[in-house]
Amino acid sequence: MSSGAVVQDPFLQSVLTASVHAREQCMQLIELAEHSAVTPSKTIPDDTKFQLSALQRQLNANLARLRQASRDSIFEVRATKQDTAEARQEVDRLHLQLQNLYYEERHLRGEISACESYDHQYQQLPLIPVEEFLQVEPEHTDSDEKSLMFARINHELAEREVLEQQRQELLRRKQLLVAENKKRKDDLASLDKDLETFIDVHAHLRGLPDALADDCQAAKPIQTLFEKQY
Structure with a gap:
């Protein structure tokens, strides 16, 4: 070559x-x-x-x-x-x-x-199952996974806000009932004292000319207590 x-x-x-x-x-x-x-x-x-x-x-x-x-x-x-x-x-x-x-x-x-x-905090939320959520809000049936998760979290937030309002209302009613019960307890304690006073006055004034007037005067606090509207 x-x-x-x-x-x-x-x-x-x-x-x-x-x-x-x-x-x-x-x-x-x-x-x-x-x-x-x-x-x-x-x-x-x-x-x-x-x-x-x-x-x-x-x-x-x-x-x-x-x-x-x-x-x-x-x-x-x-x-x-x-x-x-x-x-x-x-x-x-x-x-x-x-x-x-x-x-x-x-x-x-x-x-x-x-x-x-990563163990995200939103994964630990007690969300309702997807099937139940779609029954409540069927408009998210065709949503992707991310949008569906946001919708479920917003639904859970709305439900918790309603429950929180109900809890606050029940707490307010509880406080009113506690205050009312305390008032009744105080009234009952006062009634015990008034009854003791009435019994003592009635026992000491029995047979006296002015006994009826004194009995009425001693019974007046008791009558006032029973006339209260609860």
Whole structure:
């Protein structure tokens, strides 16, 4: 397989062509010089000199092209090295950025996992089952999971507010009943004292002329107590 079949780059192909021509010209110069050296005459014919000069000029031209190609290739290699270094820096930067993205992805996945496994307080609420809630509010039948949860929490809040109002009303009534019972207890204690006073007065004034008036006066607090409306 020839080198031209392997090398496809136009610049390298031109260098190979120039080197092949230079090699051929060198071989021709060697053959011509050897042929001139073996001739009996000591002088080289003019046509041979002309051929040698022409071949020398062609060889110099090809060598000049090879030297120029060598310089161009050196400059191109330097430029390629510079481009390669810049590309390597860009690749390193992108690789570092990719690693940062991987790190951020792992961090976010960890945060998501922590949030998904977090024991949220709303999950501990004693909400009614979904089936019962949908029977109460069927308009949420087609709602997604998030909207349905919000609706159930709002329903629970509304129910608790109603129950809290009822509790406050019952507490107010309880306080009124406690106050009323205390008032009745005080009245009963006062009744005991008035009865004792009435009994004592009735016992001491029995048979006296003014006994009836005194009995009525002692019984007046008792009569007033029984006339109260509870």
